Each structure stands twice: as structure tokens, then as C-alpha cells.
Amino acid sequence: MNFSEVFKLSSLLCKFSPDGKYLASCVQYRLVVRDVNTLQILQLYTCLDQIQHIEWSADSLFILCAMYKRGLVQVWSLEQPEWHCKIDEGSAGLVASCWSPDGRHILNTTEFHLRITVWSLCTKSVSYIKYPKACLQGITFTRDGRYMALAERRDCKDYVSIFVCSDWQLLRHFDTDTQDLTGIEWAPNGCVLAVWDTCLEYKILLYSLDGRLLSAYSAYEWSLGIKSVAWSPSSQFLAVGSYDGKVRILNHVTWKMITEFGHPATINNPKTVVYKEAQKSPQLGLGCLSFPPPGAGAGPLPSSESKYEIASVPVSLQTLKPVTDRANPKIGIGMLAFSPDSYFLATRNDNTPNAVWVWDIQKLRLFAVLEQLSPVRTFQWDPQQPRLAICTGGSRLYLWSPAGCMSVQVPGEGDFAVLSLCWHLSGDSMALLSKDHVCLCFLETEAAVSTACRQLGGHT
């Protein structure tokens, strides 16, 4: 595993282009586009203010930089550096900006969700969509880029509008049987739309592309409901994580629950492999008395080593006692992700923040649990194979694959606290983001990694 030198970064704004050739990163008001392979700066754009959001167009030709504070969006072309485009939302303000899948339209959401403005880069035409709903995930595009579903709110009722992206024509408009719609998400095949209600009520509705209600599912009542939703890449399964600390898997034929995955604090099943991150100071030899005791130093020491150990069941995981009288309590399944081949599901229960649970979807059982020393910040699957990258805000990168797992220290002077990460399309590299820096991590070829993992798995 190799690491590039670190580059400056601000606000964790760093993205690979969809074609995998470029890497865009922001430093204050400057946008830097690098070649992924050579890491040489290809373009350098200067925006009017500090950039708060960047997004590549789907064809990797344009990149938009949003400055929400100023209500501004600036678009840059990679092919024509002199080409420029500036969209000013004026006094209406700006809270969100995104590309349409064709890469020629920009959807700007004004403040207070008054409307969505669709700006075209091809024509002068400007379209407005009124009544967008202010919610977590109110806009979703199908994977083929043909349709957009938008959550709306009119007269205290939730609606969903389906637009054809090519000409922004309204295709379907229907009300949903929800109290307070929170999110919508297309299935990867673009034929089913999942709509879920606010966390106060456990309700998930499935609509066909033509607006028919396919099914509604509710696991329980009178308790905090859905926290996270994820489609499997094969569109076969819909994983619903909820505040009761369970993931329920719905199937795509009957839309009934196949199984539910509980996240107990103790793991008793001997078939489950529990990897526990253990810390070791390098100066401590085997069998030597540790002095001062390892618990004395608070926080991970930069010089200390960490590795995974296989804990023997039963294992009890570190749990947090949630503060129940505050909003958004730290309980329930907050993160859910299917592996690209749909064979594995990674979850994080928010009251056991140090653990990542990996479930085997083929056998519908818990496959492995990784318990880190510090709370898991984020995890992301390799787009090419079942390999999970995890970061915990420390200077380490953790990788899991069915063969085993390993932790890698990010080199460089000082502590490189990995706050976020994103995989390159090919799965050969990833960008590790810290507060002020970005660093590229190049993984070995598949074979080399798998052997390494096997060795590691054998060792641990």
C-alpha cells in the first residue's frame, strides 16, 4: 500500500470525477483539478468565495462549486478553462445545488425551500419547481438518469412528483400516505421508489415508476422509526435501519420482510468472527511488564501500533447509554451500505459507535464484527469487490474483506486524522480526507492484497 504526499484541502471537499480520471479538491476559494495518476495539477480555478460544495457533472466535463453564503454557483469546464458560468440566486438564497444526470442542468434549491430553479447550460430556459419539501433526501435521480423523483409538500400533505429529466416534464404526481415524508430513494433498476416517513413513525412505502403503491411496510408503532434506508445494488433487497437497533431486509417480490438483523451488545454466535482492534506500543516487548500501564495515556498514541485480534465469543461490545431526552438520540442504525456485489451489508448501530457489523446476505446471518478503538466515522465499500474501508478519525485506515482485515497507519509527519474517505472508481486507490489535507492511498493489485489479507487473517 502506497500513499501519496498530502495536499491542502478545506471543508473536506474532494471528489474523483465520475470517469475516474481527475481529482477535484478545494482549498478555500480555489478549486484544484489533478490528474489521478500523476497527481499533477491540470487546472486551477478561482471562485468568488469560499467553496462550500462541489460536484462533478456526470460526463466529467464540468464541475460546479456552490457558495451557499453568497447564493452563488460557479461552473467550470475542464475542456475549456476559459469558459465560465456563474449563477446568482440573489436574495432568494441558496441551500443546495446539484447537477441533473445529463450534466447540462443545475438544480438550485432556494432558501426556505421556496422553489427549485432548474438552470440549463444549453438554453436560456429556466424552470421552477414550486413546493419542494425540506427534508433529508428530497431529490433522487434514477441511475440511468432518466427520471427524477421530488418530494413535495402542499396543503400539509406529502406528494411525490416524477419528472422526466430530458425535458423536465412532469410525468407523475401523487400524494403519499405519510405524516411527514423524510426521504425518497430509487431502486437501482429505476422502477421502484422507496418513500419513508419521519422518524416518529415506522413507515416505508414502495411506489412503482407509474405512481402505483406497490406495498407499505411498518414494523411497529409508537416508537422512533426508520433511521436509514439502503437498496442493494441488485435491487433485490431493501435494508431498513431503525431506531430499535435492527435492520429489516425486505424482498423485491412480495415486499415483505425476509429477516431482521438485531445488533445485540454481546455476540454469542461462534460462527461470527469478531475483530477487535488492539493497541500496542512498539517499545513493549512480548511478556514485558507495561510501564506505565497502557490505560494511562488517553487517546491513541501516534507511535503506538494497532492491529486486529480475533476475540473469542461471547464478546460484549462497548455501548453508549443514549440520552433519551434530547432530539436525535444516538441509537439505532445510522449507517447502512451494501457491498457492490450485494453479498454483504455493513451497518453501524449508533449506540455501539465503535463497531461495524458485516452481514452475509446470502446466508442472512452476521458474518463479522469489527470493533474499533474509537467511534467509526464513516465506511465505504470498494466499488469493485467486497472490501470495506473504514475510518475512525484517527491516523489509521482500516480495511476489511472476507479474507480478513487490517489496519494501516497513514504515514507523514504529524497526525493525519482520517475524517472521511472516498474510493476511486477502479477500487485501486482512495482519497483520505483530514481536516486540512487530502492524501491518496494506492492499494496493491487484487491478488497481492488478497494474499496479504489472507496472511493477515492467518496471523490474527
Next chain:
Amino acid sequence: MGDWMTVTDRGLSSESKSISQYTSEIKMSPSSLYSQQVLCSSIPLSKNVHSFFSAFCTEDNIEQSVSYLDQELTTFGFPSLYEESKGKETKRELNIVAVLNCMNELLVLQRKNLLAQENVETQNLKLGSDMDHLQSCYSKLKEQLETSRREMIGLQERDRQLQCKNRNLHQLLKNEKDEVQKLQNIIASRATQYNHDMKRKEREYNKLKERLHQLVMNKKDKKIAMDILNYVGRADGKRGSWRTGKTEARNEDEMYKILLNDYEYRQKQILMENAELKKVLQQMKKEMISLLSPQKKKPRERVDDSTGTVISDVEEDAGELSRESMWDLSCETVREQLTNSIRKQWRILKSHVEKLDNQVSKVHLEGFNDEDVISRQDHEQETEKLELEIQQCKEMIKTQQQLLQQLATACDDDTTSLLRDCYLLEEKERLKEEWSLFKEQKKNFERERRSFTEAAIRLGLERKAFEEERASWLKQQFLNMTTFDHQNSENVKLFSAFSGSSDRDNLTVHSRQPQKKPHSVSNGSPVCMSKLTKSLPASPSTSDFCQTRSCISEHSSINVLNITPEEIKPNQVGGECTNQKWSVASRPGSQEGCYSGCSLTYTNSHVEKDDLP
């Protein structure tokens, strides 16, 4: 005490009555005290009785005492002590006989009384002990009763407490339920209130939003604008189209197309899955049938319901027939048929397995040990029998040897000559048998020889052909040395493979037989010879085997082809056989010699064998 009265027998009670009668009468007498004492006194006291009585009668009051006694006795029903007076004035004389009789009777009575007393006393004692026992029992039972009563009270107390607790818990539960109900109501009311509030707030919010919208949007904000250098082309290169009814229809069409595609894809997947499952079912069925059919017959025959097998066979046939069309048809009849047949088979299998299980358990329960023991006993018996037989045989052999020796030494006696005649006759018979056997063998040999010569001739012909072919091939190769062409080489390969195999054939056929011969000869009996002759006609099959073997190895032997047959022979033969004759036999010219040599070794070995004993 009442018990005691009932327990005593009649005799005793009557005696006691008489005793009481005595005592009541005696009370009148002056010496009633004494008499009572006498009655109640035990045996040790009886000695004092005389002294007491002496005090009763003194010299002075003889008359009185006698009369008193007489009076007393008469009242008790004894005869009078006085003689019967003839006249009233005359003084009554004391009748001594009567006195003695009375005395005797009194004594007898006394003894009887004593006996009765003793009985009564023992009875009394017994009863006393009984009573003690009963009393102790009674007290014990009373104690038990007390303890159980106490226990009962304790239990009752506990029961009461538990009931109390239960009631409390019930109450608590009810309270909790009420609480839950109340809370649920509260939640519901709160929810409605919240919703209501939310709605109200939202309406307000919407109103504000509307106003804001108007304010912001209607001001014709100059700032809201897009500043762009030049418009870029669409990603698909097309120009944007106007929105018309047509586009709407087109969009609808496309949407439905997408949906249809999805459904079609899913249907295809389901069909595929179905087909796979059907395949699995079919295979399962086939396997079940194949598994059950051989085993099924035996129990079926036993149970003799052959109709079942017929039906199932018919069904199987039907299944076979429809299998071809099965994949295309997904109609219900086929499905039903398949599932039904599978179910039936499964039931049969299940019952079979259950039966087996039962058998196994039965065997485990009863049969296992017995059978084992029996077999062991049998073994022992058998071995004993065999040992005995061996012993007998040995003895027989010994006696026969002795007899033979006697015969050899002394042949002058008539008896011995007779015996010898007998033996000679026997020997003759045996020799005749052997002779016939030999003849048969000879015939076999002859037949063998004929076939062998034929084979050899054929081989020679083949060999000749091969030689020719080889020559031609070599020629061809020489010719093709300059212009090597691919097709030709392939032909050559094919040809060479064939020829190589045939060449090998010849060698291996010849060289295999000698390997067998010494082995069979070494077994060493005339019977073995016949075996050998039997095995000889089987040589074509062995040659077949050799052919296949050489076919397998033909790929590796292609390169050997360049070597001349003279070179091959030592290698091949040397590997398989050490006998020089067989290497000679492989030459086409000496087939006859081969066979003769072969037969020669047979006879030689046979002769050697005969010489051995």
C-alpha cells in the same frame, strides 16, 4: 376397658362371675377379710394360709366353726358336713367323708381358681402392654396430628400471604395497564395535538413562504441571473425539443417500456429459477426412483402388494415421456404430476427409512447379542469339528502309510496279494480317469493351438501390411522432407498412432502369456493345467485390453515410430518378459515355434511338477 370385656372369652367371664358371687357371699362372714385375701393373694402368700386358718378354729369353737363351715358350704351348694340325722333331737354327727370330699372339692376349686387367676393375670398383663402400646401409638398420632395441624396452619398462612401478594400484583398489573392505557391515550392525544399544531404551524409557514415568494420573486430581482460565456451543447448532441402533447405521450410510452422491461426481466429470472428448480426436482425424483427400485422390490414382494409397483412404474413411464416437453410447459398438470410423484416417492423413501430404522433398533434391542453369541459358538464348534477331522485324517494317513509299508515289504501272503490286487484295481481306475483327463486336455490344447496358429497367421499378415505401410510412409516422409504440409502431418499422425498400437499389440499379446504361465504352473496340480487351458482361449480379450492400453499410450509412442522394430523389440519385451523364447516368438516368421515353445514349457513344467512329490 370396654374392649377388654369383649375380648375375654366366655369361660373366663363366667369364672369371674362366680368369683364375684363368692366375694359377695363372703362379705357376710366374719373372716371375710381373710377369705378375700385368699382369693386375691398370689401363690407365695398361700403358705401363710394355714396359720390363718389355725386362728379361725380353736379347741373351743370346733362345733361352731364346723357348723359355720357347714352352713357356708351348704349355701355354696356343697353337701352338708353332717350326717343325715334320723331324729331332730339327735345331735348331728360330723361326716368325715363329706368333710374330706368337701375339702377335696374345695382344693380342686382352689386350684382351678388359681389357674384362672393366672390366666387372668397374664391376660391382664398382655392387655396392659397392649394398652401401653396403644397409648404410645395414640400419643404419637396425637403428636403427628398436632404437627400436621401446625403445618396446615403454616401452609394456610403462606397461601393467604401468596394470595395477598397475588392480589397486590394483580392490582399492580391493573394499575400498570391503566397507566399504559393512559400513556397511550396521552401519546395519541399528544400526537393528534402535535399533528394539529404542526398543521397549523405549517399553514402559517406556508403563508409566510408564499408571501416571501411573492416578495422575492416578484421584485424582478436583477441579481437572479445566469452569467454564462456561451451555451454548451447537450450531452447527447440533440437539440432541446418543445414540450407538446406528443412528448408527453412519448414520455409515457417510455416509462411503460421501462416498466415492462423490468417485469419481463423479472419474469425471465423467475422462469429460469423455476426451470432450475424443476430440474432439481426431476433429478431428485430420478435419484429417488433409482435408489428405491432395487430395495423396493424385496419388501414389496414380502408384503405382496405388487399393484403399487405397477402403478408407480406406469407413472415413471409417464414422467419419462413428458420430460421432454416439461421445460416448455409450465401448466398445472405437469406440475401436479411431478409434485405428486415426488411426494409419493418421498413417502416411500420415508417409510423405507423408517422401516430400516425400526429394523436397526430391533436388531439393537434383541437380535444383536444372541446372534453374535450363536455365531461364536458355531465357530467354536466348527473349529473343534475340523480339528477332530484333521486328527482323524492324520491317523488315517498314518495307518495307510503303515499298510503301504507292510505291502511293500511283505507280499507273499494271500491276504497281502489280495490287498495289492485291490490297490492295483483302484490305481487302474485312477489312471483311467487321469488318462481321460489328459485326453481332454490334449483336445483343448489342440484347439488352442489351432486358434493360436490362426492368430499368428493373422498377425503375420498384419505385420506384413504394417511393414509395407511403414515403408510407404517412410518414403512419403522422405518425399515430404522438403515441403512439409500440415494436413499431411496430421494424416501421418493418425496413421502412425494406429500402426504403433497394432505393433504393440503383437508384442504384448505374445509377451503377456508367458507371464501367466509360470504363475499358474507354480500352483502345481493337474487341475491347474485345465484351468490354464481354459484361460488360454480368453487371450483375445486380453489382447483387447492391451489394445486399449496401447491406445492410451499411443500419444506418447508417436515419437518412438522412428525407431526400427528391431530396436523396439528388446525394449518392449525386455520390460515385460525375461524369457528369450517370447522375444523370438514376436518375429512373424516363427509363430509356430512360438506355440511349440509355449507348449514345451507347459509340458516341461508339468513334468517337473510330477517329479516333485
